[in-house]
Amino acid sequence: DVLRTFATTASGKEKDDFHFSEPTEEYLAARNAAPTATYGASYIAFSTTPPRDFRIRYTEPGSPASAQTGGQSNLERGSRILQINGIDLVNTASQTEINQLNAALFPATPGLTNSFTVEDADGANRTVSLTSVNLAPKPVNRTRIINTPSGDVGYILFNTFSPFASEQEIYNAMLQMQTAGVSDLVLDLRYNGGGLLAVASQLSYMIAGNARTQNRVFERLRFNAAAGNRNPVTGEVNNPIPFYSTGVGFTLADGTPLPALNLPRVFVLSTSGTCSASEAVVNGLRGAGVEVILIGDTTCGKPFGFYPTDNCGETYYTIQFQGVNNAGFGDYADGFIPNNSSASFGVRLPGCQVGDDLSHELGDESESLLAAALSYRGSLACPAVPSQATRAVASANENQSFGAGAPLRLPPPSTLEINRDMTMPPGR
Template sequence: MFAAASTFKDRCAAPRTGVDMEGRPFPDRAGTALEERFWLRSWTHETYLWNTEVQDRNPADFADRRSYFNILRTFALTPSGKEKDDFHFSEPTTEFLARRNAAPSATYGASLLIFSNTPPRDVRIRYTEPNSPASTVVSGQANLVRGARILRVNGIDLVNANSQSDVNALNAALFPSQPGVTTTFEVQNPGGAARSITMTSVNLSPKPVNRTSVINTPTGPVGYVLFNTFSPFVSEREIYDAMLAMSSAGVNDLVLDLRYNGGGLLAVASQLSYMIAGQARTQGRAFERLRFNAAAGNRNPVTGQINNPIPFSSTGQGFTLASGTPLPALNLPRVFVLSTASTCSASEAVINGLRGIGVEVVLIGNTTCGKPFGFYPQDNCGETYYTIQFQGTNDVGFGDYADGFIPNNSSAPFGIRLPGCQVSDDFSRELGDPEERLLSAALGYRATLSCPSPAAGELTPSQTVVERLPGGLPLEAPRPSIFETNRDMTLPQ
């Protein structure tokens, strides 16, 4: 027997008082930790996509809400052998709200990619944020550039250090917890000599649209947009500005760089898709249809509303762009998407949604993460829970891409094939450089419909380091934000 989740909602062992950072009063009432777990049980039964695959366990047998929530999911596998639900997660609501509202955090302004986490370590720069310490130009060059390898940090050998004190110092310096941390790095640019730089951490919010450009070709201008996240709320304004610039430039093709975009607000994904395809292609069509558990019928079990399709949104939604603002449209019949395994969730919804209305999506890069599923973040008593509640399908009803989208010439045995080319990520050039491997392949495919030959000596994060130090101590990089790996149904309040 399952009592209605509303019976236990907001009955908290430690009720909060006052308002949250968005100004909303806390709804908490006095309750117990057991009632919090009973809410999780009923809420999962009512809203979880695979609720019939969850083993019903007595909440009284668990010591805390997180340990109980961790088992309220399916443990089934996809055809490729990965977990069907690899996205079950919770976090303190304060952290969720801070990220959703782009609260600044301490950083040097560089995104790191760790190729090897234990000795011999290999840590490189993935990209830098505009107007950050990392992108500051000193003596004619930026402090950090894409592909630069970090060799030493405050004199500690990052590659080989293996004492706990050294690793602790490396973690504290690489991932500062507060602004004002001054650190000296020895780095080596691709093909260059080692050099020393000093940077001080600052509070900074990552830019969703990291960079844009218009590339002139013999057959017309091609737009390039590096879009790194559909969250936080500011992503609405930034992608609007970027696409307005592309429209003003009269681009006749678009390269959308989603290689590091793990998802975020589905409403912004809908807006972006409209701005690519335009009014004629999207009129009366669904961007995404939500498929809930069988017991939900024709209603959304989270909101209680009729389960209507999500349209292609042609106006501002009110996140950071005034509600009703008309969006620009490129009216393109195709789009080139640059992808890696980090291309996930709302990014894949753009791919799937455009394919559903006949827009050709040319995939350049590697297999996407495979997440056609989404959730409504739900706070209860100070913890925000993410449980898969729906599968997204496009206008023609397709949404079975749990093993990702793959370029057509990929040798991968699983995934949904799209036109395009398998190309490894290129750390020898800056993102947006027409000679950077993925962008170059997109421009080449546009001109000739052919793919480049594999490059020699390509470096990938999954490569095996043969000579490894036994028992090597790993760095402890912060886990990615939930907004980097998910599809968020939040709408403006």
């Protein structure tokens, strides 16, 4: 904590809210996308104390949660969990039952079977049996080609830049978009907290193409003035990060040419969970003259990054630099905000404020953020801004006084999932 700054942004938010450490064993497991026990469901909590409200954000493809029973996925986006093994998740105040619920929600090992009673978005209740398996989350959760009268639109739900696997997966997704000849791209980063900056650079190149990125840099690392022209972490000259146009060797062979869509604009779907390397894509593309249209909500505001450093079995993430784009801009610590947002702080971008929509599957053309992007594409108009929606409880903000009944706690995300990571393959 000696290295942590207590400076604040214009809005009063702490600039360094991203200072962490974790066991190196856990860091390496997350880095290498090691499978862990799970049902393949991502939860969101609107209330962790009675009456609790736990819902499904999305499911992993090929997982027990997404498997179909009677023509319906076991768990669906927006389904509210009512009971597990007959225990009332919504109202129980028993610590013994809460411990059992936590153990069932977050299985410690594969092969554990539990019964979930859920209320789907349409109001229907049903009970499903789920058995945990070892599974690594997919960085690219799903893709779609949406046919419209004015040309095909690509959709990519990209949930993390973090594991090495993200390089191959985003390459495959963008190759699919190039083959389809899409005229626009909707990049869904609403749950993408960041990860490998090199993969963010590759994605940005694949959106913008060679002509827009030639002789431009993706990002420069701004250290403090004492560093001069050296990177104080590596000791090397502080060279900027280019728009990588080939594979760099995480999981895609080094030197593999990347596909390019050569788009003048991109639609980015965002929430407060859109962070770090995701914001670097927004900022890097803007520095190359690509119009970024933001649909959703204010991003988290993290233009800072680190080099993960091991010390005696603990890996430390200490904020070491600020990232700035080709135009020299990197002051977005209060986030990027859609143009019609009522927020007083943040960097305004073209686009629309739209609340996250749990009543439709991600990638469904009726889902509010995607629907707004498709509509704006033709009309440049935004839907009416609804009243302030109930905000999900962030696990990082749960250290507060609670009312009756102990809370169910969502585990914090992996540190790699909410940061801008400078790791590169050996030899790069």
